[in-house]
Amino acid sequence: MALLSIQDLKISFGGIRALDGVSLEVGEGEIFAIIGPNGAGKTTIFNCTNRFYTPDGGRITFMGQDLLRLKAHEVAKLGIARTFQNIELFVNMTVMENILLGRHVFMKSGLLAQALFYGKALREEIEHRRKAEEVIDFLNLQVHRDKRVGSLPYGVQKLVELARALALNPKILLMDEVSSGMNLEETQDLMIWIKDIREDLGITPVLVEHDMRLVMAVSDRIAVIDHGRKIAEGAPAEIQGDREVVRAYLGDSDAFA
Amino acid sequence: MYLRESYSRDLRIFDEFHKWGWLALLAIVLVVLSQAGGNYPAYMLNLIFINVIIAVGLNLLTGFTGLMSLGHAAFMSIGAYASVILTTKLGISFWLALPLSGAMAGLIGFLVGLPSLRLTGIYLALATMAFEFITDEIILQWPALTGGAGGLSASPPVLGKFPFNSYQRYFFITFTCMAIVLFSTKNLLRADFGRALMAIRDSQTAAEVMGIHPARYKTLSFSLSALYTGLAGGLYAHFILFISPDNFTLLHSIGFIVMIVVGGLGSVAGSVMGAVFLTILPEAITFGKDYLPLALRKAAGLQAAVYGIVLILFVIFEPRGLYGRWVKIKIWWRTFPL
Amino acid sequence: MIPQQIISGLAVGCVYGLVALGFVLIFKATEVINFAQGEMMMLGAFVAFTLITMAGVPYWIAFPLTPLICGAVGTSLERAVIRPLVREPVVSIIMLTIGLSITLRALAGMIWSYDTLDFPHVFPEKATNILGIAVAPIYLWVISITAVMVLLLYIFFKYTTIGISLQASAQNPLASLLMGISLKRVYSMTWAISAMMGAVAGILVAPIAFLNSNMGLLLGLKAFPAAVIGGFKSIPGAIVGGLIIGVSENLAGGYLPVGFKDVFAYGVMLAVLMISPEGIFGTYERRKRV
Numbered sequence: 001m002a003l004l005s006i007q008d009l010k011i012s013f014g015g016i017r018a019l020d021g022v023s024l025e026v027g028e029g030e031i032f033a034i035i036g037p038n039g040a041g042k043t044t045i046f047n048c049t050n051r052f053y054t055p056d057g058g059r060i061t062f063m064g065q066d067l068l069r070l071k072a073h074e075v076a077k078l079g080i081a082r083t084f085q086n087i088e089l090f091v092n093m094t095v096m097e098n099i100l101l102g103r104h105v106f107m108k109s110g111l112l113a114q115a116l117f118y119g120k121a122l123r124e125e126i127e128h129r130r131k132a133e134e135v136i137d138f139l140n141l142q143v144h145r146d147k148r149v150g151s152l153p154y155g156v157q158k159l160v161e162l163a164r165a166l167a168l169n170p171k172i173l174l175m176d177e178v179s180s181g182m183n184l185e186e187t188q189d190l191m192i193w194i195k196d197i198r199e200d201l202g203i204t205p206v207l208v209e210h211d212m213r214l215v216m217a218v219s220d221r222i223a224v225i226d227h228g229r230k231i232a233e234g235a236p237a238e239i240q241g242d243r244e245v246v247r248a249y250l251g252d253s254d255a256f257a
Numbered sequence: 258m259y260l261r262e263s264y265s266r267d268l269r270i271f272d273e274f275h276k277w278g279w280l281a282l283l284a285i286v287l288v289v290l291s292q293a294g295g296n297y298p299a300y301m302l303n304l305i306f307i308n309v310i311i312a313v314g315l316n317l318l319t320g321f322t323g324l325m326s327l328g329h330a331a332f333m334s335i336g337a338y339a340s341v342i343l344t345t346k347l348g349i350s351f352w353l354a355l356p357l358s359g360a361m362a363g364l365i366g367f368l369v370g371l372p373s374l375r376l377t378g379i380y381l382a383l384a385t386m387a388f389e390f391i392t393d394e395i396i397l398q399w400p401a402l403t404g405g406a407g408g409l410s411a412s413p414p415v416l417g418k419f420p421f422n423s424y425q426r427y428f429f430i431t432f433t434c435m436a437i438v439l440f441s442t443k444n445l446l447r448a449d450f451g452r453a454l455m456a457i458r459d460s461q462t463a464a465e466v467m468g469i470h471p472a473r474y475k476t477l478s479f480s481l482s483a484l485y486t487g488l489a490g491g492l493y494a495h496f497i498l499f500i501s502p503d504n505f506t507l508l509h510s511i512g513f514i515v516m517i518v519v520g521g522l523g524s525v526a527g528s529v530m531g532a533v534f535l536t537i538l539p540e541a542i543t544f545g546k547d548y549l550p551l552a553l554r555k556a557a558g559l560q561a562a563v564y565g566i567v568l569i570l571f572v573i574f575e576p577r578g579l580y581g582r583w584v585k586i587k588i589w590w591r592t593f594p595l
Numbered sequence: 596m597i598p599q600q601i602i603s604g605l606a607v608g609c610v611y612g613l614v615a616l617g618f619v620l621i622f623k624a625t626e627v628i629n630f631a632q633g634e635m636m637m638l639g640a641f642v643a644f645t646l647i648t649m650a651g652v653p654y655w656i657a658f659p660l661t662p663l664i665c666g667a668v669g670t671s672l673e674r675a676v677i678r679p680l681v682r683e684p685v686v687s688i689i690m691l692t693i694g695l696s697i698t699l700r701a702l703a704g705m706i707w708s709y710d711t712l713d714f715p716h717v718f719p720e721k722a723t724n725i726l727g728i729a730v731a732p733i734y735l736w737v738i739s740i741t742a743v744m745v746l747l748l749y750i751f752f753k754y755t756t757i758g759i760s761l762q763a764s765a766q767n768p769l770a771s772l773l774m775g776i777s778l779k780r781v782y783s784m785t786w787a788i789s790a791m792m793g794a795v796a797g798i799l800v801a802p803i804a805f806l807n808s809n810m811g812l813l814l815g816l817k818a819f820p821a822a823v824i825g826g827f828k829s830i831p832g833a834i835v836g837g838l839i840i841g842v843s844e845n846l847a848g849g850y851l852p853v854g855f856k857d858v859f860a861y862g863v864m865l866a867v868l869m870i871s872p873e874g875i876f877g878t879y880e881r882r883k884r885v
Contacts, residue, residue, distance in 0.1 A: 565698030
């Protein structure tokens with residue numbers, strides 16, 4: 001059974017068909033990439049999965065559960081994490097606090113316990129700080145631990161967002177253009193991290209990406225979206241040679257035929 | 258250089274133990290000042306503590322959760338009137354009436370918080386403003402319960418045979434309440450609850466992705482904020498022993514906002530600073546009046562004008578408030594090249 | 596009685612609408628919430644009052660002169676106080692204009708005192724007969740002037756270069772900048788026009804309601820319910836909203852307990868906010884999230 005199953009997803013925004021019957025299946029443990037020209041609807045797929053949008057038609061199931069019956073904040077508990085194209089960090093908090101928010105779903109202390117703090121709430125805080133440190137170590141963010149996120153360079157911010165998502169201990173990680181704004185070195189580190197996320201942490205990465213080097217290097221399977229429709233799907237080698245894909249990206253000019 | 262060697266050290270309220278010493282010293286000074294300094298300091302301190310509770314409550318909602326409220330004076334009045342009515346008309350002991358009125362304000366805060374789930378920014382501010390006006394009017398138009406425009410009188414609280422009928426004695430009540438409010442708020446803010454609120458403030462989208470239930474936390478924030486403010490209202494009522502609708506108007510709500518803007522949004526220490534500032538300001542104005550030209554001195558709107566100008570200046574030049582300035586001074590001091 | 600109430604409601608509604616118009620204009624063009632809009636109205640009323648009673652200027656000259664003076668005040672306020680904060684979060688700007696409104700109110704109290712002053716009565720008291728209903732001439736004046744102002748504004752926005760550039764910068768500031776439209780000029784213009792609208796509202800309302808430094812609070816704040824009902828970014832909505840508030844307030848006053856008439860407008864606003872925050876003319880867009 002596929003981990004994430006999207007069937008015939010349809011959604012329109014004020015007359016524009018953003019998604020027109022997209023179907024995808026992501027198996028557990030595979031690195032799956034969604035690529036396509038700008039405005040194709042890739043992020044919209046993620047946004048529907050996260051339940052920011054309610055699609056006009058179609059189904060989304062995760063581990064057999066119907067996601068469309070849930071609200072946005074209930075999705076995290078199932079083990080779906082997400083990073084955003086334009087960073088959505090909590091800019092006024094430190095890196096550690098941001099990552100600790102990834103542990104929110106595991107925090108069990110009630111309001112009263114937290115108000116008294118010493119005792120149950122304190123123990124929980126310490127336990128989850130330990131877990132947050134593991135993520136910080138994984139992504140080498142030790143230096144930035146207590147810095148205010150808003151003051152960090154863009155590349156680091158992207159990592160913090162990734163760290164926050166990892167802190168959720170998710171089963172699947174939706175990464176929306178993680179590599180945008182990263183230089184060559186950072187992208188190479190990213191490639192290693194994505195593989196490690198799959199190998200060491202047992203998380204299934206799903207990427208929306210523009211960086212072809214990255215996509216071709218790490219993905220097991222790729223789906224290509226154009227104008228709200230899936231136009232190709234397969235292994236990286238297949239996609240590279242696909243006529244439709246080339247046409248979608250480069251236009252109809254016969255110079256490439 | 259302060260090195261943290263364990264997670265629990267990370268979480269402390271004061272990172273260095275001796276700071277608690279300074280706090281204890283301050284407490285002792287305040288106690289002595291209130292008891293031995295005469296009626297004026299005792300009066301002012303009581304007022305400051307009540308304002309601190311309000312400022313902390315409002316900052317929790319506006320500074321930490323990012324929700325604006327122009328109607329907090331209404332919560333204060335609900336707490337005040339509830340407390341007086343419970344003690345005077347129903348004969349309930351002050352020690353029970355006070356938390357009850359806080360709870361009542363908190364409950365209403367929950368209801369007022371419900372619109373906040375759909376409204377943001379200015380719309381929410383307007384909705385709270387409407388709430389303020391409507392509450393004021395209801396109090397005014399229900400003389401049987403609230404005494405209408407004539408107001409209500411309250412009696413000082415008694416513990417056994419001991420009446421708290423002087424500013425000096427009341428000091429201990431307000432001081433204890435303020436301490437409890439400060440301690441519990443600081444705790445909530447360093448735990449998951451506080452982080453969740455700030456997450457909603459900084460990015461509701463990301464907060465939802467992290468599993469934070471926006472509705473739950475927003476309404477909780479409203480309730481808690483209202484509860485604190487209602488508590489302050491009850492304390493206020495039994496302090497000045499007479500309340501009327503004039504004590505709780507839109508202008509007072511705005512005054513509360515001035516407190517947290519001047520003190521520093523999103524900071525407990527800032528709330529304290531703002532409360533102190535705002536309580537002392539009228540006295541400072543009265544004091545400084547003598548140095549102004551005659552025309553200004555007699556002017557009826559002088560105090561309001563100063564409030565307005567202070568608010569404007571702080572928003573433009575010190576957006577992080579007094580606390581922000583304090584932090585900058587500390588950093589400057591620490592990095593001074595000598 | 597009811598037709599009278601409707602007429603006077605329409606007249607007051609026109610005033611609310613004018614203030615709301617000024618408010619919506621600023622919001623549309625600059626995303627700034629001007630809590631001091633009511634004080635613009637108050638200033639207009641007081642300036643006109645001073646011109647007429649102390650400088651002996653006849654009403655017919657004071658009427659156009661006052662908005663010009665207030666327009667200048669509005670622009671200076673924008674330059675001095677608002678412009679430094681154009682990109683700050685909403686909360687800051689709301690606080691700023693709240694501070695502005697407090698200060699203006701206090702200054703007015705200092706200059707003109709907090710007493711209620713008597714605005715000179717320029718119009719005959721005797722009611723004329725329109726379609727069988729007795730209507731005080733002042734109400735006719737208010738309604739017709741408002742109609743004229745709305746028409747002028749319409750022409751201004753649709754047919755003058757400045758008006759069109761104002762619309763452009765409201766819809767897309769960056770593109771307008773690139774087209775050579777000076778945003779600074781736009782902001783100044785917007786505040787000037789809003790102040791003028793407010794001033795006209797003040798001159799119109801002072802004889803029918805009252806004149807004191809708290810007018811902005813008591814009357815002017817009702818621009819908010821008007822703007823909310825009409826749809827926060829809609830200019831015709833502001834007027835329509837004002838009229839609805841003015842009339843319904845009057846009619847409700849007959850049925851509600853004493854005192855609730857004053858807060859009726861806010862009750863309506865609350866209801867609208869809860870049910871349909873975008874008002875009558877506002878639009879609901881499916882907000883594109885990240």
